[in-house]
Amino acid sequence: xxxxxxxxxxxxxxxxxxxxxxxxxxxxxxxxxxxxxxxxxxxxxxxxxxxxxxxxxxxxxxxxxxxxxxxxxxxxxxxxxxxxxxxxxxxxxxxxxxxxxxxxxxxxxxxxxxxxxxxxxxxxxxxxxxxxxxxxxxxxxxxxxxxxxxxxxxxxxxxxxxxxxxxxxxxxxxxxxxxxxxxxxxxxxxxxxxxxxxxxxxxxxxxxxxxxxxxxxxxxxxxxxxxxxxxxxxxxxxxxxxxxxxxxxxxxxxxxxxxxxxxxxxxxxxxxxxxxxxxxx
Amino acid sequence: xxxxxxxxxxxxxxxxxxxxxxxxxxxxxxxxxxxxxxxxxxxxxxxxxxxxxxxxxxxxxxxxxxxxxxxxxxxxxxxxxxxxxxxxxxxxxxxxxxxxxxxxxxxxxxxxxxxxxxxxxxxxxxxxxxxxxxxxxxxxxxxxxxxxxxxxxxxxxxxxxxxxxxxxxxxxxxxxxxxxxxxxxxxxxxxxxxxxxxxxxxxxxxxxxxxxxxxxxxxxxxxxxxxxxxxxxxxxxxxxxxxxxxxxxxxxxxxxxxxxxxxxxxxxxxxxxxxxxxxxxxxxxxxxxxxxxxxxxxxxxxxxxxxxxxxxxxxxxxxxx
Numbered sequence: 001x002x003x004x005x006x007x008x009x010x011x012x013x014x015x016x017x018x019x020x021x022x023x024x025x026x027x028x029x030x031x032x033x034x035x036x037x038x039x040x041x042x043x044x045x046x047x048x049x050x051x052x053x054x055x056x057x058x059x060x061x062x063x064x065x066x067x068x069x070x071x072x073x074x075x076x077x078x079x080x081x082x083x084x085x086x087x088x089x090x091x092x093x094x095x096x097x098x099x100x101x102x103x104x105x106x107x108x109x110x111x112x113x114x115x116x117x118x119x120x121x122x123x124x125x126x127x128x129x130x131x132x133x134x135x136x137x138x139x140x141x142x143x144x145x146x147x148x149x150x151x152x153x154x155x156x157x158x159x160x161x162x163x164x165x166x167x168x169x170x171x172x173x174x175x176x177x178x179x180x181x182x183x184x185x186x187x188x189x190x191x192x193x194x195x196x197x198x199x200x201x202x203x204x205x206x207x208x209x210x211x212x213x214x215x216x217x218x219x220x221x222x223x224x225x226x227x228x229x230x231x232x233x234x235x236x237x238x239x240x241x242x243x244x245x246x247x248x249x250x251x252x253x254x255x256x257x258x259x260x261x262x263x264x265x266x267x268x269x270x271x272x273x274x275x276x277x278x279x280x281x
Numbered sequence: 282x283x284x285x286x287x288x289x290x291x292x293x294x295x296x297x298x299x300x301x302x303x304x305x306x307x308x309x310x311x312x313x314x315x316x317x318x319x320x321x322x323x324x325x326x327x328x329x330x331x332x333x334x335x336x337x338x339x340x341x342x343x344x345x346x347x348x349x350x351x352x353x354x355x356x357x358x359x360x361x362x363x364x365x366x367x368x369x370x371x372x373x374x375x376x377x378x379x380x381x382x383x384x385x386x387x388x389x390x391x392x393x394x395x396x397x398x399x400x401x402x403x404x405x406x407x408x409x410x411x412x413x414x415x416x417x418x419x420x421x422x423x424x425x426x427x428x429x430x431x432x433x434x435x436x437x438x439x440x441x442x443x444x445x446x447x448x449x450x451x452x453x454x455x456x457x458x459x460x461x462x463x464x465x466x467x468x469x470x471x472x473x474x475x476x477x478x479x480x481x482x483x484x485x486x487x488x489x490x491x492x493x494x495x496x497x498x499x500x501x502x503x504x505x506x507x508x509x510x511x512x513x514x515x516x517x518x519x520x521x522x523x524x525x526x527x528x529x530x531x532x533x534x535x536x537x538x539x540x541x542x543x544x545x546x547x548x549x550x551x552x553x554x555x556x557x558x559x560x561x562x563x564x565x566x567x568x569x570x571x572x573x574x575x576x577x578x579x580x581x582x583x584x585x586x587x588x589x590x591x592x593x594x595x596x597x598x599x600x601x602x
Binding site for chain 2: 017018019020021022023024026027028029030031035036039040042043046047050051111114115116118119121122123124125279280
């Protein structure tokens, strides 16, 4: 075994060496919230490096969804897959990102189970920084997911009239919204006991949230009550914004909607998360 | 001796109907090892989690290094180190990454943090495993990196929650050496354990905890003395003489002699050491050959049994950890 041979080879704990590390007595000044959050973000990136399998959800899911829905529905809904792709791709981008945010809660819950989180909670750092840092690390995951969807779209024939600027702007808004939505999952992961239950509950929220929206079809054909639900779903507004920006229009009112709902998400779930975090058993 | 590192009064914590900690009073002096001894579920871990500011007490007060664990939680956090089943390191990261992460969070620059991480890995005999993921470490290495992680900034007080549970004897000795080394440098260590010999070996003072309460406190010598003078162990050449020896000993010592698991041995709790010499003489007069004859202080096992009515290894049903 690798581990045992290394242990035998390693020098035993020596008193002198132990004394010197204990006597170092260095007390660096306490770092600020930005630095500690970024440091936790660095941890998230290290985890991606060591466990690249965790990128399956940001790579395979978006590819699968884009291909599946384009070719399943394209002919029936828009007459041709090419036509439908222009409508669907921005929506799929939204869905992929929103789906990926679920991972935040599952990761956090695993940390709690394994006891790493108690170590972080015992540190004299700005209290939300482990959570904020994890979410910052997730932004990298969202960016990877977005890049994959857009690239695949371009290959399949998606032509954004808004050009590179429109695409980049829409992705930025998407990242802002995803960051804010993630606080819902951090809250859930502090309430539920196991990563599995977090995944289960997240799915239950996620399916209606993304499907009962204008991501796949224009709501005009739907019954009135459902249109009403879709109208208040923040995902609908997000999809409208992303679609608009990518195709060269600037739906200012809708952008306002998205920003307001982002702020609301953090304002509601952020403080609840922090209270739960502080009183976690 | 000197100021108190930890002082608690009536500390309580319940989880639902379970009273995990039901009024704990502790006074721990600075310097040395203070042991909290008790079976699984006795409330040791819950107590440490409250002292380390991870859990808010339901009632009572606790001061750590002079700071209140609720009101001055950040001051406590910046002065204590924590190692236990509940405060571990990130298994996906390598040893050096874990220590560097903590060093950065505690304010070290990247360069000095790397230096500090390397020094710690050296001191704990983990230099060669520095770039390996912690999940690939052996049990002993894992425990050493856990302890190293709590020493990134030298703490004034170190909490060690069951530091040797599940370790082989060699790794356990290494952890003991580390604890002794830390104490030699003036650290205060609060250690929980369910192993009596560990408390006996390391701790200057011991609090015996059962069902969320401190049921006895003192040095290991004091705890043993509180149980009685000790016990007499006798081993016979011929096992078939044990019944007779039992009768002879009971007659002289005026306490019952108990047969041991060894078919040729028996032992008796004694209250008066004076009678022991007479017992030996009486055995030889009755023609019973004795191969071993030992007078020992009571073991902490016996202390625990006397204090609680059950042994330390027995696990009560409720799981209050």
